[in-house]
Amino acid sequence: MHVLFVHKNFPAQFGHIASYLIKKHGFRCSFVCELPSGVFDGIQRFQYKLTGGATKTVHYCSRTFENCVWHTHGVYETMKAHPEVKPDLVVGHSGFGSTTFLADLYDCPIINYFEYYYHGRNSDLDFRPEIPVKELDLLRSRTRNAMILLDLQTCAAGYSPTQWQKSLFPVEYQPKIDAIFDGIDTNIWHRRSVPRKIGDREIPAGTRIVTYVSRGFESMRGFDVFMKVAKRICDARKDVIFVCVGSDRVCYGGDMQRISDAESYRDHILKQDNYDLSRFIFTGRVEPNQLADIISVGDLHIYLTVPFVLSWSLMNSLACGATVLASDTAPVKEMIRHGENGLLGGFFDVDRLTELALQVLDDPAAYRHLGEAGMHMIQENYSLDKMLPRMLDLYERTLNQHRSR
Numbered sequence: 001m002h003v004l005f006v007h008k009n010f011p012a013q014f015g016h017i018a019s020y021l022i023k024k025h026g027f028r029c030s031f032v033c034e035l036p037s038g039v040f041d042g043i044q045r046f047q048y049k050l051t052g053g054a055t056k057t058v059h060y061c062s063r064t065f066e067n068c069v070w071h072t073h074g075v076y077e078t079m080k081a082h083p084e085v086k087p088d089l090v091v092g093h094s095g096f097g098s099t100t101f102l103a104d105l106y107d108c109p110i111i112n113y114f115e116y117y118y119h120g121r122n123s124d125l126d127f128r129p130e131i132p133v134k135e136l137d138l139l140r141s142r143t144r145n146a147m148i149l150l151d152l153q154t155c156a157a158g159y160s161p162t163q164w165q166k167s168l169f170p171v172e173y174q175p176k177i178d179a180i181f182d183g184i185d186t187n188i189w190h191r192r193s194v195p196r197k198i199g200d201r202e203i204p205a206g207t208r209i210v211t212y213v214s215r216g217f218e219s220m221r222g223f224d225v226f227m228k229v230a231k232r233i234c235d236a237r238k239d240v241i242f243v244c245v246g247s248d249r250v251c252y253g254g255d256m257q258r259i260s261d262a263e264s265y266r267d268h269i270l271k272q273d274n275y276d277l278s279r280f281i282f283t284g285r286v287e288p289n290q291l292a293d294i295i296s297v298g299d300l301h302i303y304l305t306v307p308f309v310l311s312w313s314l315m316n317s318l319a320c321g322a323t324v325l326a327s328d329t330a331p332v333k334e335m336i337r338h339g340e341n342g343l344l345g346g347f348f349d350v351d352r353l354t355e356l357a358l359q360v361l362d363d364p365a366a367y368r369h370l371g372e373a374g375m376h377m378i379q380e381n382y383s384l385d386k387m388l389p390r391m392l393d394l395y396e397r398t399l400n401q402h403r404s405r
Contacts, residue, residue: 002028003395004085004106006075006092006099010035010045013113013182014091018043020388030085032075032098046085048078061140068097068147076101089399097147100154109156109402111395114177116309117168118144124220124253127306127329127347131219131258152176157398159391162310164331178394182312183387184319184378188288191321191375192296198243198281203297208240208361211298211322213291213313216251217244217266221311222304222327222347224269229302230280231273232354233361240361243281243294252308288316295320299364300357304347305329315382318342318374323367325356341373 003021005014010033021027022042032046039045052070054063075098079085087108092099094112103110119125120141126133152158152173159180160166166179196203203209210233217223230242248264250256255265262268270277286294295301301322303314307330314335317324326332328344336342343360345353360367380386 001025001089001399002030002085002087003089003091004079004087004102005029005031005043006033006090006102007031008034008071008093008096008098010040011043012093016183016185016384017091017388017391020384021392025392030087032078046078046082048074050074060136061143064140064144065097065146068100072097072100072102072147075099076105079105089395091395094148094151094155094158097151100147100150103154109398110151110154111398112151112155112158114148114152114158114160114166114169116165117148117170118142119168124306124308128219137254156402157394159394162331162334164307164334165309178390180390180394181310181315181382181387183384184312184315184382186319186379186383186385189292189316189319189378191371192293194293194296196297198294198297199283201281203241206239208237208300208364209298210240210242210357210361211295211301211317212242212244212246213295213301213303213317214246214311215313216247216249217264217269218250218253218255219265220252220306220308222306223266224272225304225327225347225350225353226302227269227273227275228350229353229357231275232350233357234276234279236354236358237361241279241281243283243298245283245286245291245294247285248282291316292320295322298322300325300360302353302357303327303332305332306347307331310335315378318371319378319383321368321371321375323360323364323371324374325353325360335377336374340370341377342370343367 010031018029022029030044032048037045037047050070054066058066089108090099090102090110094114099110118141120138125141158176159178161181163179166177212226214221233240248266250265259268295317301317301324303326310331324342326336326344327347329347338344343356345356
């Protein structure tokens, strides 16, 4: 059995399933992406190159589709140049449109990973009323789905990480989509007994540690709200430090288009109040094992997001047994039940979030059972051991249906 995975990055969401198929089931796996060709962990990697992209002369609302076309054409030309590759199944991320033209190259089923379907209203776009939505961005929310709709039409099946994310797609296509999370590697993400250190900095006994993790520091992941809560915690207690893990960049949304007083959104937010930065450790991006250590020494983990794609960081923190305080937004509420395996507060309710945080910091041991419950939930429902067989089942069902046509 030969599976061809498609994504602009490598290994992205497909590294674990590819390794599982090779090592446990003897599959052959190939991968086409923008990174250089070669063989990595038994996966044959092919590089596609973009030879163009949307320019300023392309209508603003059409640029996402234009870029997707360049991606899928690059994938098509690369794989056409390798006729020796004859996959039985193609699996690819729909967000970049990369699999679309492969339907005309291979006589095999395509399974798409459907991460998000854009909406202009009652969505991530307009969730924060203090951030005005530009009219063209509202209109673009429709056209951003153009390639996704083509993939929904072309694919044999698909899957989405959460039930909520699946529910965003048009009702007529939802029967094609299973809800299957990527899976958490509990060999890495588990509670660890490690020294109370962040990098080379030793944390004195009795000092409370609050962690915050995000790919980038930005409004969509509530960095500004987190800092407001942190400021109030600092004012209430002198024994708390904050460890913020992530890159000083904006990965989603248009924060940088709205500010002019700083080179980054983080710096912009830090200018909004008198923060005691000696109590904040900004680590930058760290490797998974180091991040698991950081989460494990924390007394409280804060996760905030507008309604958007589920972050691996939330699931990783739950897997590490952290006491998690999160925003009561979708799809977080699909994973955390208030008072059972974590705590939930309104995204905009700084008073309530601060109150809940201080309750935990007053007596972390009294809330440790929440972390235990979160860790158990991941192990039982969202670990790789649970998710990878479900993905394989989807692959096999799709192949069998194709062969029985």
